Amino acid sequence: xxxxxxxxxxxxxxxxxxxxxxxxxxxxxxxxxxxxxxxxxxxxxxxxxxxxxxxxxxxxxxxxxxxxxxxxxxxxxxxxxxxxxxxxxxxxxxxxxxxxxxxxxxxxxxxxxxxxxxxxxxxxxxxxxxxxxxxxxxxxxxxxxxxxxxxxxxxxxxxxxxxxxxxxxxxxxxxxxxxxxxxxxxxxxxxxxxxxxxxxxxxxxxxxxxx
Amino acid sequence: xxxxxxxxxxxxxxxxxxxxxxxxxxxxxxxxxxxxxxxxxxxxxxxxxxxxxxxxxxxxxxxxxxxxxxxxxxxxxxxxxxxxxxxxxxxxxxxxxxxxxxxxxxxxxxxxxxxxxxxxxxxxxxxxxxxxxxxxxxxxxxxxxxxxxxxxxxxxxxxxxxxxxxxxxxxxxxxxxxxxxxxxxxxxxxxxxxxxxxxxxxxxxxxxxxx
Numbered sequence: 001x002x003x004x005x006x007x008x009x010x011x012x013x014x015x016x017x018x019x020x021x022x023x024x025x026x027x028x029x030x031x032x033x034x035x036x037x038x039x040x041x042x043x044x045x046x047x048x049x050x051x052x053x054x055x056x057x058x059x060x061x062x063x064x065x066x067x068x069x070x071x072x073x074x075x076x077x078x079x080x081x082x083x084x085x086x087x088x089x090x091x092x093x094x095x096x097x098x099x100x101x102x103x104x105x106x107x108x109x110x111x112x113x114x115x116x117x118x119x120x121x122x123x124x125x126x127x128x129x130x131x132x133x134x135x136x137x138x139x140x141x142x143x144x145x146x147x148x149x150x151x152x153x154x155x156x157x158x159x160x161x162x163x164x165x166x167x168x169x170x171x172x173x174x175x176x177x178x179x180x181x182x183x184x185x186x187x188x189x190x191x192x193x194x195x196x197x198x199x200x201x202x203x204x205x206x207x208x209x210x211x
Numbered sequence: 212x213x214x215x216x217x218x219x220x221x222x223x224x225x226x227x228x229x230x231x232x233x234x235x236x237x238x239x240x241x242x243x244x245x246x247x248x249x250x251x252x253x254x255x256x257x258x259x260x261x262x263x264x265x266x267x268x269x270x271x272x273x274x275x276x277x278x279x280x281x282x283x284x285x286x287x288x289x290x291x292x293x294x295x296x297x298x299x300x301x302x303x304x305x306x307x308x309x310x311x312x313x314x315x316x317x318x319x320x321x322x323x324x325x326x327x328x329x330x331x332x333x334x335x336x337x338x339x340x341x342x343x344x345x346x347x348x349x350x351x352x353x354x355x356x357x358x359x360x361x362x363x364x365x366x367x368x369x370x371x372x373x374x375x376x377x378x379x380x381x382x383x384x385x386x387x388x389x390x391x392x393x394x395x396x397x398x399x400x401x402x403x404x405x406x407x408x409x410x411x412x413x414x415x416x417x418x419x420x421x422x
Contacts, residue, residue, distance in 0.1 A: 007411055007415065010411050011407050012225055014404075015389060015407055019390075036344065055274060078410060080413070084413050086409070087293050097309070097312075101308075101405065103260075103292040105406070106288055106406070109413055124228065147417065147420050148412050152411070155233055156237060170416070171415070171419035172412035173222075174412040175408050179230075179312050180251060186419050188412060188415035188418075192224075192403060192407045192408055194309065194312065195317070196222050196225040196226055197222075197401045198297070198359075198401075199221070199320065200225065200319065200383075200399075201359050201384060202297065204218065204311055204382070205295075206295065206358065206382075208382035208383070208399060209382055
């Protein structure tokens with residue numbers, strides 16, 4: 001696995017895979033040309049071909065890419081060999097939704113434990129996932145080999161939760177809290193700020209109405 | 212309102228506002244220096260100062276920015292003069308969560324109607340929002356002056372929903388479906404792809420563990 005690959009490339013490969021799976025499921029097609037995949041992904045055909053070189057996949061000039069093979073090649077590159085385990089911290093409305101959203105969605109990327117500081121939640125099962133107290137993190141992470149976590153706590157708690165996660169061995173964070181988390185360079189953070197995104201969409205909607 | 216402003220600038224202004232509101236609420240401070248706001252937002256102090264010029268705000272060299280005033284100035288720039296109405300389409304798990312997440316969160320950015328193609332949902336009230344049938348969109352949008360919409364339908368329906376939204380007058384979309392929506396240049400799309408983001412966090416977590 002190449003640690004030098006950019007997060008944009010990984011993002012596109014993940015998107016290609018989903019677009020290809022849709023094609024396979026809905027249209028029952030076997031092949032796709034790079035320009036068509038490019039159009040669906042909103043990138044250039046040259047970009048698609050460069051990304052395929054990264055994963056070492058070659059299409060046929062006449063028929064394009066074999067969809068099933070390509071999905072497999074992307075998976076071979078992106079996915080862990082077995083199941084990769086994920087934890088979620090903060091089971092409020094958003095956390096619960098994310099949990100339900102991912103349940104069974106990607107068989108090889110599985111939320112195996114959730115954590116909350118509400119003592120009434122610890123010990124219960126939420127959307128099929130056992131909820132633990134915050135202080136159980138190191139033990140649970142070690143036992144379940146968790147290296148990736150989703151942070152859905154309020155902004156005021158996000159930094160201290162991130163510190164605890166990093167100390168417990170997590171190296172990849174998907175952060176929904178509107179806070180710039182300070183983590184060591186050895187930790188990757190992907191931010192998803194829903195409020196900012198909605199504010200952007202609303203702002204530009206008004207600009208476009210006005211112009 | 213300046214239609215030439217970049218979406219990155221708007222994103223940063225939205226983030227600054229939330230960071231400032233947190234400061235005001237938690238620390239009860241009145242002033243903040245640009246370098247401190249910059250650190251919290253993960254940008255340079257020079258960037259913060261450039262963004263302040265965009266909204267025409269000046270701090271005091273001795274005391275920094277007056278937090279309350281700055282929040283107001285950002286709001287004056289970002290927000291609609293009154294309430295800006297938003298619709299949400301697709302009330303599955305994710306849609307329902309987004310709805311609950313935003314309920315009462317931003318008083319001037321309000322989800323006023325939700326739509327679903329399930330006839331059992333139309334006519335009901337979900338998280339305080341009336342649910343309508345898809346075909347009621349043009350009428351409801353006109354009545355409630357909706358120009359922004361959140362798309363939380365499955366990937367296979369996203370393009371046709373986007374087409375309907377655009378035809379009904381929407382100019383800003385927050386799209387959760389993993390699909391590159393094709394819309395006229397007069398429409399702004401902000402994509403939030405949760406699956407790709409989790410796959411990225413998981414991929415880089417493994418890279419960092421291995422290295």
